[in-house]
Amino acid sequence: MREAVLFFFIVVAGTAGELCVSRAMKSIGEVHDFSPKSLLRFILQALRLPWMWLGIALMSVGFFSLLAILSFQEVSFVVPVTALSYAAGAFGAKAFLGERISAHRWMGIAVVCLGVTIVWWSRR
Amino acid sequence: MTHTRRLQLKTIPLILICIILGPLGNVFLGKAMKSIGSLNSTSVAELVPVASRVLMSGYIWLGIACLLGFFTVHMLLLTWADYSYVQPAGSLSYVSIAMLSYLLLGEAISPLRWLGVAVICLGVFVVGRTSPSTTGARTNA
Numbered sequence: 179m180r181e182a183v184l185f186f187f188i189v190v191a192g193t194a195g196e197l198c199v200s201r202a203m204k205s206i207g208e209v210h211d212f213s214p215k216s217l218l219r220f221i222l223q224a225l226r227l228p229w230m231w232l233g234i235a236l237m238s239v240g241f242f243s244l245l246a247i248l249s250f251q252e253v254s255f256v257v258p259v260t261a262l263s264y265a266a267g268a269f270g271a272k273a274f275l276g277e278r279i280s281a282h283r284w285m286g287i288a289v290v291c292l293g294v295t296i297v298w299w300s301r302r
Numbered sequence: 303m304t305h306t307r308r309l310q311l312k313t314i315p316l317i318l319i320c321i322i323l324g325p326l327g328n329v330f331l332g333k334a335m336k337s338i339g340s341l342n343s344t345s346v347a348e349l350v351p352v353a354s355r356v357l358m359s360g361y362i363w364l365g366i367a368c369l370l371g372f373f374t375v376h377m378l379l380l381t382w383a384d385y386s387y388v389q390p391a392g393s394l395s396y397v398s399i400a401m402l403s404y405l406l407l408g409e410a411i412s413p414l415r416w417l418g419v420a421v422i423c424l425g426v427f428v429v430g431r432t433s434p435s436t437t438g439a440r441t442n443a
Contacts, residue, residue, distance in 0.1 A: 200380045208382040224331070244328075245335055245356070253332035254403035254411050257325070258396050261422050262430075277384050286429030290393070293421030300415035 184247040185259060192240030193266040198233030203273070205229075218248050258297040263288045309382065316379050320392045323372040325399040330365030330407050336407075365369070393426045 188242075206223055226229050247256050264287050271277040279287075338355055356362055379388050396419050403409040413421075 191410055199377065202378055205388075206320040206381060225424045245331060248335040249338055252403065252409045253329055253407060254400050254409045254415060255372040256332075256417055257403075258415070258422060259330055261393060261396060264393070264425075271384070275384075283429050286425045286427070289425030289428055290422050291422075292424075293418045293425055295418075296421055297415055300304030300412050300418060 181247060181251065184217060184243045185262070187243035188247070188260050189263045189266050191236045191243070192260070193263045193270055195233045195236030195238075196235060196263075196267070197238060197270045198229045200271075202227040202229040202233060211272045252302070255297065255301060259294055261290055261294045261297075313379060313383050313388075317388070317392055317394075319375050320372055320379070321395045321398055323368050323375070324392070325395045325402050327368030327372060328399060329402045330361045330368060332403070332407060334359040334361035334365060355421045360442050387429075394423060396422045396426075 181284060205227065206220065209220060244256070244260075267281065268279050268287050272279050334356065337359060338352060376388065376392070400411050400416065400419050405409050
């Protein structure tokens with residue numbers, strides 16, 4: 179039960195946070211120049227966006243949940259189960275970022291979920 | 303060279319960096335948290351000494367450093383590539399997390415768990431062979 183709650187926070191808050199960050203990043207535009215000066219400008223630009231901060235807050239919730247679960251479960255169990263964020267990510271990216279998810283991609287995501295199920299069976 | 307091909311040439315090396323740094327960070331976090339012991343308490347008063355012990359651990363900072371590196375590279379990727387492409391492609395990290403947990407933490411990975419990881423990677427392979435961007439990132443001319 180405790181595990182289920184923590185996994186829920188890791189997957190849902192973590193994915194929602196990444197979607198917010200992705201939205202912020204897309205509004206800045208594609209990065210072409212990798213010099214330190216323009217990377218710094220890129221970071222400062224990103225930190226001015228509210229979506230970025232909302233994303234960071236949500237990802238923090240996910241991160242602390244991850245720390246909590248790692249205190250009593252194996253890394254090789256916890257991390258594969260967090261792959262459930264693929265399904266969450268696809269739904270979120272479609273609804274929130276307007277990305278088109280092809281049938282091909284949905285099929286891959288279904289296979290990933292099957293893999294997560296198998297890893298869950300290996301729980302100790 | 304097509305636009306998609308050009309995108310893949312810069313996308314794939316950065317994804318490889320993510321695949322190493324992310325799992326390494328998680329392994330260090332796991333090592334730090336295991337040394338603290340199971341977090342059972344829900345009382346805020348007890349969280350303070352636990353949090354301070356966590357923050358004193360060298361491994362937690364090593365883990366956070368790896369994850370920050372991972373996060374930066376990941377953000378760069380997201381400026382041009384779809385989230386629903388980057389996330390699945392980066393999930394080859396499930397193989398490296400299993401290997402690193404075995405090598406650095408001594409976790410026994412059962413055949414069932416390896417099977418699960420392999421199936422996850424198969425799913426990743428299916429998803430990874432799709433176009434990196436469907437919405438078209440805006441470019442800074």
